[in-house]
Amino acid sequence: MFSPLRREELPSSWDVVVVGGGPAGITASIYLARYGLKVLIVEKSSVGGKVSVNPIIENFPGFPSITGEELSRIFHEHARKSGVKILFPEEVIGMDLDGEEKKVITKSGRELSAKAVLIATGAEDKKLNVPGEAELYGKGVSYCAVCDGPLFRDKRVVVVGGGNTAAVSALYLAKIAKEVIVVHRREKMRAEQALTERLSSLANVSFRWNSYVTEIMGREKVEGVKIRGKEGEEIIQADGIFIFIGVEPNSHIARKAGINTDENGFILVDYWQRTNKYAVYAAGDVTGEPMQIAKAVGEGVRAAVDIYNRVFGGAYGSPKQSWNPVPCRPY
Incomplete structure (x- = not known):
């Protein structure tokens, strides 16, 4: 179990x-703490983000198979031992x-100050x-083919979108x-x-x-999908359903604070994860697809290195003078 930071122990001023x-966020904070900076993570639900509710993860280097809860616990422990505070x-x-x-x-009324801010608020499918x-999420319901596809080898699956x-x-x-x-609400795909x-x-x-889709059927796991179309209702027997109807980035607070986003709400960043505001960075799913742990980890590293430098x-005499982010998508 994770141990929340007691509010009375919380300073108001931080480096990051x-x-x-x-x-x-976890990756960046570990790097920043190892640089000797005072770092606070503020997380609204559970450490690990969406990873923590993933029943099984099989595509992260070093862990052939691990539950999301266990990987999140390892993330949390690594950050804590590095000196990161997590609220x-x-x-x-x-x-x-x-x-x-x-x-x-x-939300509790605290005002935290910092020389730099990293926005790693993620996105929701x-x-x-x-x-x-x-009820059947992780038991046949998935939002990531690369993550969960191998679990359905030689089985029957439904793709929505x-x-x-x-x-x-x-x-x-x-x-x-x-x-x-493939189940789609229109008469042809919108894809290329x-x-x-x-x-x-x-x-x-x-x-x-x-x-x-009107219902996903099954007790302990997905057993079928009920759909409705022009010909009426149909039940499709299936072992899994993969849902791809869009992603909503958690960027509304950042946008209100003046951070630039694209037309879909993803935060615009340059190669080093810099936003349009000095000393404000963004990393992970809130910057766009693909939604992968490894991608988020890599962006966290880039952000941390540039924050320090x-x-x-760390490596520049007049860092603010060279702040000129050019938004790009390296993937």
């Missing part, structure tokens, strides 16, 4: 405040990022919000699963034509057009 305790559960409700001293305001979805992510995921799953059934043509050419891929003068 990290908003979000997922893989990006949770505590929600950030506002930020003032314009001055030399950045301000982070929490859009849900179908149908019966069985929440019509965009590029759904198409690419269906192509990936078609190499693993015995059969892939080349992807759609590749999917259509596969013998083990079929489509249900103008259809939507550019904000605290």
Whole structure:
């Protein structure tokens, strides 16, 4: 079990405040603490972020198979031993990022100040919000083909969605699963034509057009999916369902504080994870896809290195003068 930081032990001034305790925030905080900086993570729910609720993880180096809860515990322990302080559960409700001293305001009324802020608030997969979805998450319901696809080798799966992510995921799953059934609410995919043509050419891929899922069926695991289309209701027997109907970045507080985002709400960063405001960085799922632990860890490292060098003068004499982030997408 994690031990929350007692509020009475909490100073108000820090070198770096990290908003979000997922893989990006944890990784960055460990690096920053090892540089000798005073670092606080503020996490609104559980350390590890979405990782903590993942029943099984099989694609993170060094851990052939590990539960999300256990990996989160290891993250937490590593950060704690590195000298990082973690405040949770505590929600950030506002930020003032314009001055030399950045301000982070929490729901309990605390005002934290820091010379640098890292925003690592993640993103949420859009849900179908149908019966069985929440109850069977991790038991056949997934939002990540790369993460969970190998668990469905030679089985029958349903893919929900019509965009590029759904198409690419269906192509990936078609190499693993015995059969892939794509369910889309429109009469054709929104994905790039080349992807759609590749999917259509596969013998083990079929489509249900103008259809939507009304229920995910099963007791201990997914056993089938109920859909409704122009021809009425249909029950598809399946071992798993992969849902790709979009992602919502948790960037609304950052946007209110003046941080630039793209048209989908993902925070714009340059190669070193710098935002448009001096000494404010962003890393992890809040900066865009792909939603992978390894990607978040790498961005956390980049952010930490640049925070130390550019904000605290680790390798630069006048760090602020060279602050000129050019947003890019390195993936």
